[in-house]
Amino acid sequence: MHASITGMIETQVPIHAKARDHRLDKEDDQQDHNAGHPDGDAPGSSRKLSGKDLDKKFECPHEGCGKSYSRAEHLHRHQLNHNPKQIYHCDFPDCHRSFVRQDLCARHKERHTARGSQLLRKHTLTPVVTTAMARKKGSPMKSMTRTPTSHDQENQSDNGTSGQTPMNGVKATLQLNTRMNGVSDAMLDHTPSCPILMFGGESYNRSPFAMADDFAAWLFNDSSFGPGASPMGYPSGSGVTSGAGASYQIGLQAPHFQYDLSGVGLYTTPAPPSHPMAVNSILETTLSGSVLSEDKRKDLLDLIIGRFNETDYAPVKIQKEEILKGNKEDDRHILSLHMMQAYISSYWVHFHPQLPIMHRPTFKSSTCPDLLLLAIMCLGASCLEKRYRYERTQACAALGDFLAWHLRWEIFMDADFRPPAKLWIFQALLLLEVFEKMYSTRPLHERAHIHHATTLTLMRRGSSLIGRSALDSPPSIKDGKGGINGAHGSTTSPDEWWTHWITNEATRRATFAAFVMDSIHATMFGHRVAIAAYEMRLPLPCDEALWSATSSAEVGGIESSLHSNGVKQTTFLEGLKKTLDGQTVRTNSFGRIILMAGLLNVSWHMNQRDLQLSSLGVSQTLTGREKWQNSITRAFEHWRQDFNTSLSWSSENSNSNGSNGMDDYIVESRTVLHHLAHMTMHVDIVDCQIYAGATRLLGRLITTQDYNGACRRMKEQWAPTARARDATFYALRFLSKVISDEHSHSTGKEYSARDDLLLDRPWALYLATIIVWSYGYALDGPLKVPYQLSNHEDKMKDMVGYLNRVGGVPNPDDLAKVTDRNACVGMLLLMRDMFKKTRWELLHEASNLLTKCVEMLIPGAGSTM
Template structure:
């Protein structure tokens, strides 16, 4: 066959003028096949409908319809079809697969969905369950509880050898140290149970860890409200320990990979104090060095090694007489790692710090039950039982699929932090993929995570939600009578402020609301007029959106929980940040106040224009005092279709609870005089003015700046915010 023969056989295309015969059409085509395709557009019976659920689009050409349908079924949309979801919504499975890909290794026995992963065999004859079973067969020999409080002169002298200046401090006698340690176990340990209380022995504890505990216990003296406190200046003692402690820990021979568990524990205790209760210098120092702690964990077996393995060994084989010690060491390191993850997340949420440890990097199980961790063999009436705790990622998977997870009070904190890290990752995806038509997905992933956070509050927490003390803390029976008012079982104030600020931060950044309030800089970077104008534009768009009103609802809700009784309008609470045992809550309160200022001021402007007529510099007339203002807002919201505002979740499923928030946000828009903020701002300006925490005093100045603006002052910036 010659090369030219195929060309001779080729059918010639008919070229000519082909006019559409349809009435009032008049279109002309040069090819007959083009006319044929066009004529189908005049015949509805020959149109091809997209079979994808709730799509509804029709096409005149079969090939165009097929091409359109593949957009539904390719990539992310495939999992939407499998779940029967409808769109533009990013489903939970989409979210997990998009973020984690093959990094996600889930123990399928604990997971609601089978996800791809890798597995690694445990040592022959060993499993975490067998370790626990062996433990139960052996009676632990824990010391008497007095030994974790009692301090003798030898212990004191050993501590002074690390910080010699403590010798001259009258608050560092044996009895004062004992008071500090008692405060630590009573007030800090229930919030962050990373030390094993039953086996703790002061005489055998690493001295630098003991100093960190004394530092925190000293800081808690105002919270304990003990009338017979032996400490004259507890804040000075805490700072005296904190300043050299970081360098002492870093210089210790155990502070190298793989780090001893006491090193990580000491750094965690120090970081919580530096970030929440110290000077700006120490606050910034903690942020600069918090990555060192994470790197120590990355270079240890608990976070290091194969990044795709499905399971870290929860222990190793030990002889019966060592089994309790082995389990305590392994569980302690796991808890320290989970707390490092929690602190990394909460500081990113509350302060706008950069996050460096993500959910998919934790291949650990959740903390064991509180009863097991706090089991003390001195109490013979206690009996132990064991249920294997789910893997962290498996629990996260369940949460995103709106399934209930049973875990300890500490585990609840960790799960909430996990949802927030997913939020941060998705925000990063927003920045990376906005040019790839990702913007249409933003609202859908936001909705998925927001609903999961509400599932966490409504289904994982009990009836009392974030205000139930026993949801967030675990106390031994003998401690309950010693608790200060804010930690008692009958206290109605919010214990999980992170829940509210999480829902707020999903919708407005820390940078926007603090710069809009007038902060001259953030993270040591000055914000000029141009930066403020950009922020003001974003805040204006936010406040006019549903996201703005939902943010405001959570801010109102949190403040109502903190200073109003849910059942009696005549009962109000005074908030003093110095006596708040929840170390991060004072910053979350400040954020909620600033969010309300940003929302209402951007919508309605100042409360009055009397600033230029004020006679004295510290007199600020208000139209409503802060308590009356919050009571009025709460009453107006409760009359709306969302139901009683102070009992949003009672008797409702998580979905109903989530929808109630939206209903309240719609009601909020119709409430008059929401910009009467001077009285509310004055409440917190005065309480933060005497704060022991330097950053708290900075917030007080920023509140005063917002007061002046609400009274009609034109200038925006709080020039003296960072001036001592």
Template sequence: KRKRKKRPPGNYRCDFNGCEKVFSRAEHLARHKLNHNPTVIYNCPWENCLKSFVRKDLLERHVKRHEIRSHPIHNPTTNPQDPENSNNAASPSNLISWLFDENQADMGHLDTGPNFSGGNFFNPNDDPFGLSSNLLDDILQIPPNFPNPAQQTLITPEIRQILINLVPAIANHEYFNHLETFLDLYWTCFHVQYPILHKPSFNTFTCHPILLLSMIMTGASYAKCEPNNFFKNDKNPREFADLIADPLRLIIFSCEEFHPPSQVYIIQSLLLLECYERFATNRKLHERAFLHHGTTIQLLRRSPGLGGNPLKNKTEYNRRHNATIWEKWIEFESVKRAALFAFYIDSTHSMVFGYQLMLFSNHIQLNLPCDDDLWESYLTPKEIPNRNDSMPFLVGLKKILNREHVNTGIFGKKILLAGLLSIMFQMQQRDLQGSILEFEQLRDTWKDTLSLAFDYWNCDIMKSCCNSESSYLLKNESLKTLRPFSLSQSDTRCKLPVYHMAQITLRIQHYDYYIFAGAPWRMNVQAEASDYELVGKKVREWANSPNGRVSVVYAYLFLFEMFLTPQDSVDQLNLPYDSDSDAVLNRLNVLALVTLLTWSYNFVLKGPESTPLSGSTELVSTKNLYSIEDGYNYLRRVRNDLSRLTGRMLHTLKPIDSVTFHNTVLQYAFHLESVENKHFMTGLLGMISTRFEECYWEVGNEFSRLIENCRRRSFGSDKVRCDDMY
């Protein structure tokens, strides 16, 4: 077992004679003192129970434990033999009551509970005017003086010169004349997924040049997605983006305003840069993003823009200063969205790259983003029909755990998913530390609660992760000609791959199948022979478990969504995939991980597909070796067999409610072993490896070599370690 890190002694010492306990927080000491001098004694009312408590909330908790034990709870995830009954799954109330309990039990000097109620750097009062408030309606009732939409992308000679002064290398590049197109692509590709900037008020004349460079860099990374093939020549526009990205972090760090309290454009620029560094460029910048992620988080923690009311009181409001008040509200909402996007990045990137979280759900005590129509509109709020009010993030998160509907926008739905991910990581950490919750029942059921919550989010909130309308802001038709197919309503592929990864990560650690596939190191830590042996045992145990089969079903479903049209669509087609033209953040990385996971499951159970490379320990090419079936036929066969065995379809255009969906997943998992020849994967591995080999992203090239290593092993090679991965 890992040793628990000892908390340093606190400042609050119990003064009761003979008691030597010390606490780090005053409220913990106050609660502890009740044990010495109780004001009221609460006795348990249950028959034959003699326990008593000094606090009423502890008695209520204790009584709940009696109630739980008296009503056994079905465990749908670990018992797929009865998949029809997941409707009776563990009640989420137990997990919720612990996570959101404001009065944690006296845990001594170890503050192991999440304590969602206090000490957070995002204060609940930071959102002083929810959209239901009369104040905001008063402020926004007069039309704002927004600039002409053309100024959202206009680059004048003066602006060009300012940008050249910051990054001289871009002046001589052949794509320097396409700055306006790159800004168009930012709004078309990135903004529709993550609307952290206020487009109606955006003006290149007033935008800080550092933020403008970040947007141009981001837009250039999407240039290969542009459907008119304008950038299909030999030079990849990401080379131009790299010219900006390489010095941009130093430019930001050297800026006079790079200090707490930070301006919002600094935070926004760092977030855009981090996304580019992680998913679009070379290994050097990819590593740099990890190193400096904490800097962005610290700037947010120390930003007074997240505390206090930008409108001191209503008496300051004056109609003559209407524009200024609009600007204050826009800035406030922009800061909030930047903070929420930082939280989203932290949660989702932690999952797909396997590093430790820096932000937790209890840190985010802000409202969800405002209504999409209000954020995107040039109209006054009174002219926007059916405008929704935003609710506190933690209220929305609690509703999702309770499987209750949450009315929020596209960005808000993604933030709620990040909240579920954060809770998952917190619970896994406490599970590893052996300090999870006070009652064993929750130890066994929290994964079921979260698994159902993820499916509820996917099916009942998003109406499927393949649904474009609930994933992107597609109402604006002005830039439709630049919109890539991957962001169109016609595309049936998964738009939010982190959902599938969430269901997988709930059941197996990223490290295990990554090393099992042959990765020589992870996070710069070399894998030894003993590591490969250990993960081999863990992967075998996982593959033989019900939870292992459930996670593989979610992996297969993602592969079906990526390469095949839905089962109920008119045309049964194979979907081509080009990595450089994929505009969906995270998707390429998740495709690699899901492929490795699926291969690990099948290889550890069934071994190689064939053995032409038996006895080989060299890096032999597999291009001329025969695959029993190609990737598309393999996926279609597995999908058809699962549907035939269960009598149900899971990959459909028609939305499925979360209970039916979850039950179907459990049935698929139960019958997965009956699908024959699932280890005939060399055709699929070759197809996916080629896709990664062609991409500009250097980490993608590394994945190509690792997947090719898996392919060699499926052809019988005895070499486990992929020495040429990096």
């Protein structure tokens, strides 16, 4: 049985599907009958007719009808049922409804793609920032109520009524109700509900393999589903049509606080710079949000001194003694107020642009939970610029390792670490996982892989990530705040709405971050993925201008602008399918990284499916595998082109002078992911490392049998094929791009993995190096004419010459004609020496493995050069 990762809010079934559909059909008929009534004039409304109105009877002359109306226009609309001018048919698969009015037909079709959206819109608050929207004078908000269900009541006690810690740990008490001044009726009619990430599709009992097959068929346009059909309720390829396509549901509806999805999520406005500094600038410790009070610092020190104790692990104890000694009030001490502020600033400048899950405008160190703040400091301490010099950065990296070693257990012991977990718990776990995997030691790296599943399980088990507010629960009649008509006495301020909006968006971003890490890390390290792409039923992240807005009024202005320009929401699945179909996806840079993670995820699952079939002896045509591989490969190229177009547009329309740090990270991350995707698409990276002599991978020892099997596969099944040439071609291009591009030569600067603050690039360079060596060694063997490279200049010259000669071929197939493909000693030595100086222990291991590669090319040379 699959559970649901809501990534947002409580999941419930408001009405049984069949009963709901029957009621909606009746409502369409009723609206067909009463269509055209202005607000308040529909039958059953509270509007009183005057005596003059009552005297007028407009009876339907159709034989046997007998209906009468008080207004002639109402009778005219009714008569369309008897003598329609045109019949409008629903074109949704297996639906045969027809209508005499186009607006009713459109509304009916909307319900197919947005399960319950129209009905729920009438009973659920849909907030829009009121300061940006023109108000209708004399048009008061209608009362809106939602009928409580048994599931509501069951989960109400689950969540309780205690205060929550939304966004970045900033506590806020929300007394929200189902009414908001200034929200126009027109906006209510065009606001779809938001989809949730759901595991198990429409049935918890359905086989996950069947769902995966359905998803693959839909994703790759399998003709067995017919034109316009979509299995399991996935959206059709046409995208959002009625402004509600982003809200399709599969039998479950999220009772979360809704907002105007038709006006957010697609990037038509350039994001303002997140900070005024370039990547290599000196950090300012006075950045908003990074200012750490002395009282908060004391709380953190008390936590470290009093609770970060480990008697059974001597190295940690030694670290603690080393870390705490000295005058902590000295600005040069790694636990001084000055340095702790620098860690927080470093996080926002160097790490946040790469994984923007925290809401920077409202972040305050003073109110952030201690454990989350320490997780931020771990990353910031490991991302310090080289101006802090070698000894200082080494000490700060050791501080990060020490904090992380204890931090996970402290989070596990926190009262909020239980379903439904608070948002800050997920943020802390995700940031800690990134640090453990990509910045720390081998033991912490392995621990992060193990507890990655813990984080996902907590998401799945928790029915809510942000608790329950008044908006998420039905009003209580006993409280006197609502009744049958749902008339509430209080109103919601824009700032209260904004706080709730931030919490919802931050929760979705946390869920996407878990997915991105799951897919990309599986690609980089060769382990299994834990989430399938078809499970991610969420809208892509909101517009970056909205996310970086500093007030509810600013959000309102941006949201109003997006809405007036017709910008509509794109879901992850829609964006993924559009990318595979070569269509433009309008989203932000984080959204594009999410889409690439989706492509990598689909590639992994399709490859696993083929492996399962072959292991069972099921015959399959080669064209089937080639078809999906070619589709995904083309999608990689389209993703890059779409990304480039978006960046060019943003640059042309940006008001900022020059690029900022976020722009630099975005451009470079695009290059890394594009090449990484192509490389790993065509090679088993685990086999590559075993072939190079790795003794332990994925937490287990490599046996002689493992080694012999990997050698056979690499030499016989991989190296002679087009797959090997494709992987090597992109690996060479990536190495040339990063290591020996013209910019580096013109500036006299050399790339340094130690000072590279881009999250995935150093490891991607290591993978590229291993792939190039594997290809050359598998085909050409050891060097027939060994040579010595005695100094750095000789190594650099040898590497540049190799990359120009072998990596300069215009097409992958041209590699088959190149000689001396194994003459890459200079490249291996330079990469080995560079990785040895980094702060990350896994790159030290990579350095040792590259020494073995040199030994295999030139026996005995690994230790002498």
